[in-house]
Amino acid sequence: MGEKVLSVLIPVFRYDCSSLVAELRRQGDALGIGYEILTADDEQLRMGRARVRNWLAELAKGDKLLFLDCDAAAPEHPHFLSDYLKASEQAPVVVGGLYHASTLPSPEVSLRYYYEKAADRHRSATERQRHPYACFTPFNFLIDRELFLHIRFNEDCTEYGHEDTLFGAELERNAVPVLHIDNPLRHDGLEPNDVFLDKSRTALRSLKHMEPKLQDHSTLLKSYHKAQRLKLTGLLSWLYRHFGGRWEKRLTQSLRPSLFLFKLYKLAYYCTL
Numbered sequence: 001m002g003e004k005v006l007s008v009l010i011p012v013f014r015y016d017c018s019s020l021v022a023e024l025r026r027q028g029d030a031l032g033i034g035y036e037i038l039t040a041d042d043e044q045l046r047m048g049r050a051r052v053r054n055w056l057a058e059l060a061k062g063d064k065l066l067f068l069d070c071d072a073a074a075p076e077h078p079h080f081l082s083d084y085l086k087a088s089e090q091a092p093v094v095v096g097g098l099y100h101a102s103t104l105p106s107p108e109v110s111l112r113y114y115y116e117k118a119a120d121r122h123r124s125a126t127e128r129q130r131h132p133y134a135c136f137t138p139f140n141f142l143i144d145r146e147l148f149l150h151i152r153f154n155e156d157c158t159e160y161g162h163e164d165t166l167f168g169a170e171l172e173r174n175a176v177p178v179l180h181i182d183n184p185l186r187h188d189g190l191e192p193n194d195v196f197l198d199k200s201r202t203a204l205r206s207l208k209h210m211e212p213k214l215q216d217h218s219t220l221l222k223s224y225h226k227a228q229r230l231k232l233t234g235l236l237s238w239l240y241r242h243f244g245g246r247w248e249k250r251l252t253q254s255l256r257p258s259l260f261l262f263k264l265y266k267l268a269y270y271c272t273l
Helices: 018-029 049-059 080-087 107-120 125-129 145-151 163-173 193-209 219-229 233-253 259-272
Strands: 004-012 034-041 064-068 093-095 140-144 178-180
Touching (some): 004 049, 018 034, 018 080, 049 145, 064 145, 140 145, 193 219, 193 233, 193 259, 219 233, 219 259, 233 259
Parallel strands (some): 093 178
Antiparallel strands (some): 064 140, 093 140
């Protein structure tokens, strides 16, 4: 096979990614270069999301690392891998992007689905390149192995949320060029509404822990500091304590949840921390 030059790394957590791996193998065989696909079961290894990605990078033999989340659908474009390799000649970090199904897969995932579909409107490569570091996502990106091992994911992020924001901030701090391209994968792993809401609260607690490092990299933090200047944090905290339960029912039981209410819910919860 020759010297390996591309390592595809997929952390796995309670998800069947066999169709994704099969298509990657088909494309990898057609590349004409060496490649490998490494997966790691995060649940069995009992590592955090950051640690398992770092561990896979340490095992990798390629000089290019392609990180993919396990709940990505198999690439629909037959040149997914080759397009990444071409783009890697222009920048040490290349972000392919993501998108979601055109119709709601199930009423049980309506909150995550409509939240992501709203974000999809701003996920073209042109839109992302305007804010290359703030729009970084680990869902689907390529990076030089040597660079990754220098920066790495912050293993202080032991709970869900914001390890991607912190990684993007580190890329910016180190002035690393980031290229966004239209080479997306469909994100299929949408959680039920109650699970997503619980994960959102966990992510907000993680954000609170990392607040000093992410002042300029979080939209919610900007809203929170504006609320502080207007002396509204006490009111928002009171609203969460008195109406949070009702808001949760509306967000989890509605077929088309209000994204404005979800934004208010997160900000009010953050004010209680």
